[in-house]
Amino acid sequence: MIGLAGCGRMGLPMLEALRDGGVDAMGFDVVDPGLPHVTTNIMAFAPRLETLFSVVRDENETNALLFDIQNLMGTAPNLRRILICSTLSPRYIHGLRDRIPDHITLIDAPMSGAVVAAQDRRLSFMLGGSDRDIADATPLLALMGEHFHHMGGFGAGMQAKVLNNLLAASHTAMTRLVLDWADEAGLDTQHLLNLIETSSGQNWLASGFETIEFAKHGYTPDNSIGILVKDVAAALDAAPAGADTSLPKQVQATIVQLRPRTR
CATH class of the missing domain: 1.10.1040.10 (N-(1-d-carboxylethyl)-l-norvaline Dehydrogenase; domain 2)
Incomplete structure (x- = not known):
């Protein structure tokens, strides 16, 4: 399953773009938007999760999602890929690699364009990761955006x-x-x-x-x-x-x- 955490002004239209593209995608947020495909229950989200788009607000919410309150590192046994779409400090992003198991692919994929671009599916993504990892992720990103800038290795996108x-x-x-x-x-x-x-x-x-x-x-x-x-x-x-x-x-x-x- 593809999961998107942080279904706010940017995240929710991104989730809808994935679903409209035929992707088996589910959202998670701590605030209930009243949609059947968005849950506030992490145990309804985590067990089937394979690819995560993290669109939460900041480093504190990222820590809560991955390590602390929701603790996807401990509750998502099938997780194999994380795309960080929030705008965070590059120093923090580089530090994530040491905190996340090596078998999980990490891509930094922050986006630009504001809500109007998310709604119109024409976001610009700045990407950090290996050529292969970026190529594998691009079909999903293409459902949400139209500009993809591979800036270098992990952290360069951020x-x-x-x-x-x-x-x-x-x-x-x-x-x-x-x-x-x-x-x-x-x-x-x-x-x-x-x-x-x-x-x-x-x-x-x-x-x-x-x-x-x-x-x-x-x-x-x-x-x-x-x-x-x-x-x-x-x-x-x-x-x-x-x-x-x-x-x-x-x-x-x-x-x-x-x-x-x-x-």
Whole structure:
């Protein structure tokens, strides 16, 4: 059985994509979404589990899933492959290899594109693992996404993802600041976004401002803006020795101060 743990904003549409593709896939979450193919009972999920997609929020939830509360290392005897799709520190990811039995294949497969891309099955995956392992996993990934970037060995996908998200965080912080300043100057938001799309300021958040689900949100620890703050922390954890981290830290602090936009 294919299992997906973490059936939230990203995970649930990924699970539906697998099932729509004819895969025998079941979801697990600690919160019941009221669907027959998603369970909150780990013992209804673990015994048949062979391949796991982990889309839980952070390192604490990953530890709970694999080693502690749900303890799939002890409750899933048939587990042979784990794809880590959460955005986590590359240092943490490398440490997983020493904690998981050698007979279980590990692939880091974080994804990008936000909820709209998950719903449209056009996610971008950044992949770390051997050529053979990535080739074996690609048919499943292709049901959920359309861009696959094999970055290198295990851990390289996550390293690429946190760097990508560091850029996304900077785009978010600066685009929101620019729009706030434009409000004060009396500029029309849509006119400015149209200009940015065809000019040197073009970026992911501005281009998707009306479709990215969190583009206008303010910061709370448990929403997508909060996840972006967590992702910057993951990048900082893997910063090169002696690197100047002042700019990423300022981006992170700016995102924490975001308030909801109404237009």
